[in-house]
Amino acid sequence: xxxxxxxxxxxxxxxxxxEALAIRDFLRAQQxxxxxxxxxxxxxxxxxxxxxxxxxxFASRDNIVIYHFSIGSQVTKKFLRLADKKIIIYHNIxxxxxFLDFHRGLAKDCFKGRLELKSLADKVDLALGxxxxxxxxxxxxxxxxxxxxxxxxxxxxxxxxxxxxxxDLFNDGKHNLLYVGRISPNKKVEDVITTFHFYQKYFHAxxxxxxxxxxxGFERYLNALQNQVRTLGARNxxxxxxxxxxxxxxxxxxxxxxxxxxxxxGFCAPIPExxxxxxxxxxxxxGAVAETMNHGGILVHEKDFLKIxxxxxEILSRPGLKKEILTGQARALGKYRQQLTGQIxxxxxxxxxS
Amino acid sequence: MEPFISAAAxxxxxxxxxxxxxxxxxKKDSGLLKQRDIEEIIEMELQPLPDFQEIPNIYxxxxxxxxAENVDPNVQLEEPPETNPVKAILKKxxxxxxxxxxxxxxxMCVELKTDILRxxxxxxxxxxxxxxxxxxxxxxHNIIVEMSKLKTEEELLKTKIKMLEDKSEFxxxxxxxxxxxxxx
Numbered sequence: 001x002x003x004x005x006x007x008x009x010x011x012x013x014x015x016x017x018x019e020a021l022a023i024r025d026f027l028r029a030q031q032x033x034x035x036x037x038x039x040x041x042x043x044x045x046x047x048x049x050x051x052x053x054x055x056x057x058f059a060s061r062d063n064i065v066i067y068h069f070s071i072g073s074q075v076t077k078k079f080l081r082l083a084d085k086k087i088i089i090y091h092n093i094x095x096x097x098x099f100l101d102f103h104r105g106l107a108k109d110c111f112k113g114r115l116e117l118k119s120l121a122d123k124v125d126l127a128l129g130x131x132x133x134x135x136x137x138x139x140x141x142x143x144x145x146x147x148x149x150x151x152x153x154x155x156x157x158x159x160x161x162x163x164x165x166x167x168d169l170f171n172d173g174k175h176n177l178l179y180v181g182r183i184s185p186n187k188k189v190e191d192v193i194t195t196f197h198f199y200q201k202y203f204h205a206x207x208x209x210x211x212x213x214x215x216x217g218f219e220r221y222l223n224a225l226q227n228q229v230r231t232l233g234a235r236n237x238x239x240x241x242x243x244x245x246x247x248x249x250x251x252x253x254x255x256x257x258x259x260x261x262x263x264x265x266g267f268c269a270p271i272p273e274x275x276x277x278x279x280x281x282x283x284x285x286x287g288a289v290a291e292t293m294n295h296g297g298i299l300v301h302e303k304d305f306l307k308i309x310x311x312x313x314e315i316l317s318r319p320g321l322k323k324e325i326l327t328g329q330a331r332a333l334g335k336y337r338q339q340l341t342g343q344i345x346x347x348x349x350x351x352x353x354s
Numbered sequence: 355m356e357p358f359i360s361a362a363a364x365x366x367x368x369x370x371x372x373x374x375x376x377x378x379x380x381k382k383d384s385g386l387l388k389q390r391d392i393e394e395i396i397e398m399e400l401q402p403l404p405d406f407q408e409i410p411n412i413y414x415x416x417x418x419x420x421x422a423e424n425v426d427p428n429v430q431l432e433e434p435p436e437t438n439p440v441k442a443i444l445k446k447x448x449x450x451x452x453x454x455x456x457x458x459x460x461x462m463c464v465e466l467k468t469d470i471l472r473x474x475x476x477x478x479x480x481x482x483x484x485x486x487x488x489x490x491x492x493x494x495h496n497i498i499v500e501m502s503k504l505k506t507e508e509e510l511l512k513t514k515i516k517m518l519e520d521k522s523e524f525x526x527x528x529x530x531x532x533x534x535x536x537x538x
Contacts, residue, residue: 168531194395202381202387310374332362
């Protein structure tokens with residue numbers, strides 16, 4: 001048996017790409033031949049992936065093909081035509097309404113993606129979501145056989161040390177609030193900025209906000225965010241852009257609190273990562289966030305920015321409360337273990353073979 | 355009603371909420387925090403730059419609502435010749451007084467419109483001029499759209515420059531921090 005994977009895009013630092021790579025490495029460790037086939041890829045990964053059109057050379061009824069589905073593309077058409085056994089891993093598609101004002105092309109692809117998802121319903125052997133929330137959407141789309149495959153969380157990468165230069169620059173006694181993720185309208189970065197502004201203005205002037213993530217393709221959104229920062233008069237808002245992993249880890253290690261205001265998430269990897277690094281998390285209950293938090297951190301149900309800013313201040317000014325939160329987070333982290341994901345995947349593959 | 359926050363069982367959410375309420379009230383009492391300012395900020399909306407590439411061309415029906423009838427290609431440009439000789443003589447006599455009669459009895463806009471139509475009928479070059487005016491309107495419209503696009507692009511370039519400025523400042527600070535670490 002061979003198990004191969006299809007992706008639409010393999011971007012640098014992308015959670016889906018990382019998961020595909022982790023799955024491939026795990027399968028190879030189990031002596032199962034595995035390759036990744038993709039439409040777009042970052043040049044850095046050129047030696048690790050193949051063009052999806054090359055798959056015909058590998059196709060066989062005995063193979064299993066896993067398709068990481070997150071957006072509409074021509075890869076879906078190719079995947080549907082394969083005679084191999086088919087699994088999709090659904091990473092969720094952001095509702096197109098979030099992109100209408102900022103990226104019509106992406107809005108179109110997301111809209112198309114949701115239509116394609118419905119067309120896949122009766123054509124795949126197994127549909128997996130990386131969270132219960134995503135599995136719910138699969139069931140709603142009409143998939144018969146569904147399951148949950150937790151996202152592979154590789155915490156070993158956080159064993160790196162804080163970059164000393166970044167430490168010198170930002171470890172200066174200021175309270176560092178952190179947001180990690182794409183600068184994208186569904187992530188509601190503007191709400192993070194507003195909350196930070198209230199925090200800085202009314203509770204702790206000596207504070208800083210790190211916004212760490214890729215903004216390419218969303219320049220107009222970034223422009224609007226920068227105008228917002230200027231209008232509010234918020235100080236020390238640091239947009240890092242796309243940075244290497246070592247720097248992302250350093251920003252995590254410099255942060256005193258992780259703030260997430262996204263209104264749509266299929267999983268949200270930075271939350272368990274913050275749990276792992278012992279950073280208290282305050283996150284809005286959007287999409288799969290509540291499930292990902294697994295009763296750890298503080299989950300906010302209403303966007304009252306002043307109250308959220310006051311909550312951040314409470315957490316950072318009361319060591320007892322912070323300790324309690326971190327204890328809860330450490331407990332919540334239990335379900336994210338890499339070896340567990342691998343075993344779950346193997347069981348799904350065996351069930352499909354039998 | 356759903357609580358404002360939820361957390362692990364060992365965390366006393368009510369106590370946190372009471373502390374938050376107290377802290378906000380203190381700020382309000384001291385005059386530092388004004389509800390009006392908060393509301394103003396919350397009501398602020400993001401102002402995205404327009405994306406002109408996605409704007410359909412919708413000016414035509416608004417700018418030229420009845421233009422099509424004015425330049426109707428099927429309009430009869432040549433008047434049929436008068437066959438009745440009496441009518442032809444009367445028409446010639448009337449024609450001599452026509453400008454004065456029209457000046458006295460007809461409103462200016464109708465006069466102008468009739469003149470244009472008459473000229474268009476008489477001379478094809480006038481019809482072409484109408485097309486030319488239309489072309490000018492189109493050009494002006496396109497210039498405005500292009501200039502707006504350029505403005506949008508300028509704003510985006512400003513954003514990119516701002517990012518580069520921030521990055522260069524960050525790199526300068528980084529360089530200084532690195533220099534400090536060098537053995538003297």
